Amino acid sequence: MNKTWLIIQREYTTRVKNKRFLILTFLMPILIVGFIAAAGYLAISGVEQRSIAVIDPNGFIKNSLKNTNQISFSFPKDVDTNNYKQKGFTDILILPEFKKNEKTDYILRSQKSMGLMLQESISNKINKAIEDQMLQDAGIHQSILDSIHSASRFAELKAYEDKGKSSKESNAGLAMGIGYASGLLIYLTMFIYGAMVMRGVMEEKTNRIAEVIISSVKPFELMMGKIIGIGAVGLTQFILWIVLIISLTSVAMGFLPADVQTQVAALQQSNGQMAGGGMAQASESAVKIYNMQHTIATANWPLIIGCFIFYFIGGYLFYAALFAAVGSTVNEDPQDAQSLMFPITMPLIFSYVITTMVTQNPNTPIAFWASIIPFSSPMVMMARVAYGVPSAVSYWELILSMAVLVGGFIFTTWLSGRIYRTGILLYGKKVTWKLMFKWAFKKG
Amino acid sequence: MDPLLRLSNLKKYYATQKAVDDISFEIQKGSIFGLLGPNGAGKTTLLRMITGIFYPDGGDIILDGKPFNSIDDIQKIGYMPEERGLYKKMKIGEQALYLAQLKGLSKAEATEKIKYWFKKFEMETWWNKKVEDLSKGMSQKLQFVITVLHEPKLIILDEPFSGLDPLNANLIKEEIYNLAKKGATIIFSTHRMEQVEEICDHIVLMNLGKKILDDTVTDIKQQFKENSFLIQTDNEVTIHPNPIFSTISNEKNKILVKINEGYQSNDVLKYLLQENVNIVAYNELLPSLNDIFIKLVENTHATARAFQNN
Numbered sequence: 001m002n003k004t005w006l007i008i009q010r011e012y013t014t015r016v017k018n019k020r021f022l023i024l025t026f027l028m029p030i031l032i033v034g035f036i037a038a039a040g041y042l043a044i045s046g047v048e049q050r051s052i053a054v055i056d057p058n059g060f061i062k063n064s065l066k067n068t069n070q071i072s073f074s075f076p077k078d079v080d081t082n083n084y085k086q087k088g089f090t091d092i093l094i095l096p097e098f099k100k101n102e103k104t105d106y107i108l109r110s111q112k113s114m115g116l117m118l119q120e121s122i123s124n125k126i127n128k129a130i131e132d133q134m135l136q137d138a139g140i141h142q143s144i145l146d147s148i149h150s151a152s153r154f155a156e157l158k159a160y161e162d163k164g165k166s167s168k169e170s171n172a173g174l175a176m177g178i179g180y181a182s183g184l185l186i187y188l189t190m191f192i193y194g195a196m197v198m199r200g201v202m203e204e205k206t207n208r209i210a211e212v213i214i215s216s217v218k219p220f221e222l223m224m225g226k227i228i229g230i231g232a233v234g235l236t237q238f239i240l241w242i243v244l245i246i247s248l249t250s251v252a253m254g255f256l257p258a259d260v261q262t263q264v265a266a267l268q269q270s271n272g273q274m275a276g277g278g279m280a281q282a283s284e285s286a287v288k289i290y291n292m293q294h295t296i297a298t299a300n301w302p303l304i305i306g307c308f309i310f311y312f313i314g315g316y317l318f319y320a321a322l323f324a325a326v327g328s329t330v331n332e333d334p335q336d337a338q339s340l341m342f343p344i345t346m347p348l349i350f351s352y353v354i355t356t357m358v359t360q361n362p363n364t365p366i367a368f369w370a371s372i373i374p375f376s377s378p379m380v381m382m383a384r385v386a387y388g389v390p391s392a393v394s395y396w397e398l399i400l401s402m403a404v405l406v407g408g409f410i411f412t413t414w415l416s417g418r419i420y421r422t423g424i425l426l427y428g429k430k431v432t433w434k435l436m437f438k439w440a441f442k443k444g
Numbered sequence: 445m446d447p448l449l450r451l452s453n454l455k456k457y458y459a460t461q462k463a464v465d466d467i468s469f470e471i472q473k474g475s476i477f478g479l480l481g482p483n484g485a486g487k488t489t490l491l492r493m494i495t496g497i498f499y500p501d502g503g504d505i506i507l508d509g510k511p512f513n514s515i516d517d518i519q520k521i522g523y524m525p526e527e528r529g530l531y532k533k534m535k536i537g538e539q540a541l542y543l544a545q546l547k548g549l550s551k552a553e554a555t556e557k558i559k560y561w562f563k564k565f566e567m568e569t570w571w572n573k574k575v576e577d578l579s580k581g582m583s584q585k586l587q588f589v590i591t592v593l594h595e596p597k598l599i600i601l602d603e604p605f606s607g608l609d610p611l612n613a614n615l616i617k618e619e620i621y622n623l624a625k626k627g628a629t630i631i632f633s634t635h636r637m638e639q640v641e642e643i644c645d646h647i648v649l650m651n652l653g654k655k656i657l658d659d660t661v662t663d664i665k666q667q668f669k670e671n672s673f674l675i676q677t678d679n680e681v682t683i684h685p686n687p688i689f690s691t692i693s694n695e696k697n698k699i700l701v702k703i704n705e706g707y708q709s710n711d712v713l714k715y716l717l718q719e720n721v722n723i724v725a726y727n728e729l730l731p732s733l734n735d736i737f738i739k740l741v742e743n744t745h746a747t748a749r750a751f752q753n754n
Contacts (some may be wrong), residue, residue, distance in 0.1 A: 014534065208529025212590070215495045215523040216546040218514075252569050425497065426526070 003217045007225025008232065009306035015233045019056065025237050029244040033252075050118065053079045053089040057097045064129035070118065081109055089129060093122070098130055171235045171298050172387075176359045178299060179383035182308050183355035185238075186315050186378045190348055193234040193316060194323040198337065200226050201327030201424070210424045219421035223328075224413070227320045260286045268293070300388060317377025317409040319344065329431035330421030336430065343433065351376030358383040362392045374408030377401045387432065415440050446509055448473045448598060448629045449494070454503035463489040465653035466503070471646070476624050479633040480660075480733075482741050486653040487633050488526065491600055494631075495523045508597060519548045522596035526603050526633075528587050530575045537571035540590055547594040554593070561589045567614070579605045588616055592623060599623060600631045607638060617643065621752035637734040647733075651741050665708050665730040668739070670704040673712060678727040688715050700729070706744065 015021055050071045056062060065073040076087065091110040098104060106126065108114065132145060201223075204210045213222055244343040253261075263286035320343050330337045354376055358367040363382040371381040371393070381401050384393045422439040423431065447470035456464040464486045471477045481487050492498040494505060495515025507520065531539055537558065544554035546684055547651035553617060564569050575583055584607050592599055601620070605613045620643065624630055632644060640647060641661060649657035673689075676698055683699060684693045688707045692700040703712060709728065716723060731739075 003546055010542055208527040211525040211527055214519055216498050245664055
């Protein structure tokens with residue numbers, strides 16, 4: 001045990017001290033945040049300005065076509081398809097006279113073709129204007145219409161789960177997000193750190209140090225030391241990422257205007273109801289932030305984090321052992337590794353595909369079985385757990401899945417240990433899965 | 445005196461061949477022992493059983509009077525495998541420290557000993573270098589230091605001189621003698637016979653997994669001598685056929701003879717003196733281990749047997 005500890009220390013410190021680890025750990029969150037910020041910035045500033053001349057014989061469309069930061073609408077009298085360019089417009093929109101219950105086309109001519117999003121937003125606006133006009137024609141007054149619109153804008157679906165007597169607010173979108181994110185994280189971890197274990201084993205083999213070490217420690221100790229050491233590196237990286245992302249987010253929150261911050265705080269205290277006059281007093285952005293925070297708070301975080309850590313470690317141990325076994329059988333040729341890795345990467349990729357399905361539909365038979373079988377359970381069960389325990393996943397399912405995973409990684413570790421101890425000292429022989437199977441189950 | 449290592453009926457069978465087939469021998473404390481054999485004779489497999497890397501399929505290993513137990517006895521053994529290997533990216537000092545700690549030394553002990561050996565081999569400036577920056581000979585020296593650092597009772601060296609220049613080879617050779625003098629037992633596995641002749645007290649020759657020779661170097665040479673003598677004379681002479689010996693060659697005042705059965709070397713001298721031959725030198729020609737090795741191993745298809753392990 002003492003020696004395994006030495007190996008863990010070496011595996012951990014050589015990797016954590018490595019420049020690449022430091023760069024990746026500190027750059028990744030900055031890159032992610034930077035990427036999101038850049039995407040947001042581009043979405044705002046990078047768009048082209050359109051100035052559209054509208055020819056509208058109806059008259060009622062005008063009120064609905066409001067200028068946005070991207071499009072400015074004008075309603076000039078003397079513009080047609082021949083001269084809109086000279087007059088300084090990028091597009092011209094020609095509307096026919098709309099008649100009741102009659103489908104007609106309207107035409108957009110542009111110097112440069114218009115993106116789908118813009119086209120849709122324009123057609124939505126026009127259709128809505130026509131719809132409003134029809135309602136007004138049917139006798140509904142404009143002020144009634146406005147109040148209907150503003151009311152429907154504030155209404156949202158709040159789903160509740162019934163658990164015995166109490167019911168709890170649930171949020172499918174959030175569950176999907178958490179399920180998908182944690183499934184993806186576990187998937188990436190297994191790939192990245194599993195491959196790291198494999199490379200580490202291969203390194204020992206190709207450096208020919210394996211035999212020196214095996215004369216001091218048991219092959220199993222060496223393998224476990226490596227798996228645990230690299231797992232600890234992965235865990236360290238994750239913890240650092242989480243800390244960095246949380247601190248970056250709180251720094252970003254600090255940049256919000258002071259009045260928005262106080263409003264958010266007030267909303268939190270009053271549980272979403274603003275005193276004296278209701279929501280109207282809070283600015284729109286404060287309400288949005290409050291809603292986001294409120295939604296996030298509806299998830300059962302202790303359960304999700306607990307399960308995440310369990311499946312993260314369990315899934316890692318399950319796959320890392322297999323990757324170690326493959327690494328031990330590889331000779332100098334890295335192509336061998338590719339073909340031997342295939343049976344391990346296949347279930348991983350397959351599990352990922354199932355996970356994306358399960359995030360939308362957590363209670364299908366496939367979801368159940370995939371969350372029990374240890375090849376896929378770390379990812380798939382996380383996707384299901386996000387929907388709530390015991391409402392989406394019953395306790396016995398969760399316990400069964402965990403137990404099978406523990407049994408699974410004990411089995412893969414045992415199996416890999418047997419392949420590893422033979423493979424690590426073998427050179428110059430092409431190893432097949434059949435041969436590995438033989439090593440694993442021969443006696444002695 | 446009790447032997448340090450006693451192997452009895454040791455066996456290791458692989459699916460297609462008997463890598464080590466019923467081998468028994470003893471190694472005395474403080475001796476330098478040569479384990480010889482052509483490629484694929486089973487030397488590495490045998491050594492791996494002694495170092496606890498492989499479990500024997502049969503037979504016993506008694507180390508220092510007790511049955512060998514790979515967990516407790518690891519510290520008593522220093523093994524330098526033929527396949528040399530170190531972590532290329534790790535600093536030399538840290539690497540030596542790590543490997544010594546794996547052998548069971550405490551950090552302080554290990555540091556002290558590494559400093560001693562590094563000083564001895566003039567390697568002190570290497571501490572912060574990486575192995576990938578070392579020449580082959582340098583890393584060989586490092587490997588040797590790592591092997592003997594924890595003062596093992598049994599030191600197993602598989603081809604210790606391969607890749608070393610004569611200067612460094614001599615340095616290592618001196619160290620091997622020193623360690624033996626201090627009481628360490630050394631197993632020296634090689635197929636370089638001239639080194640064995642020079643260094644080893646006792647040898648075992650293996651072929652096709654079996655032991656075919658087990659004796660001291662002098663006794664083996666006696667055993668395989670062909671009663672050949674080299675006579676040097678001061679001028680050219682003609683030797684007439686005689687019953688005592690037959691002449692194999694006679695060139696440039698050097699006569700190579702083989703004594704016939706029933707006669708002693710003195711009979712040759714007597715005969716030559718009678719013939720009034722002026723003898724300048726008279727030596728017995730002992731076969732080299734190389735000759736014995738080739739003679740014994742030839743025609744056994746030893747080279748066809750590649751190392752296998754499944």
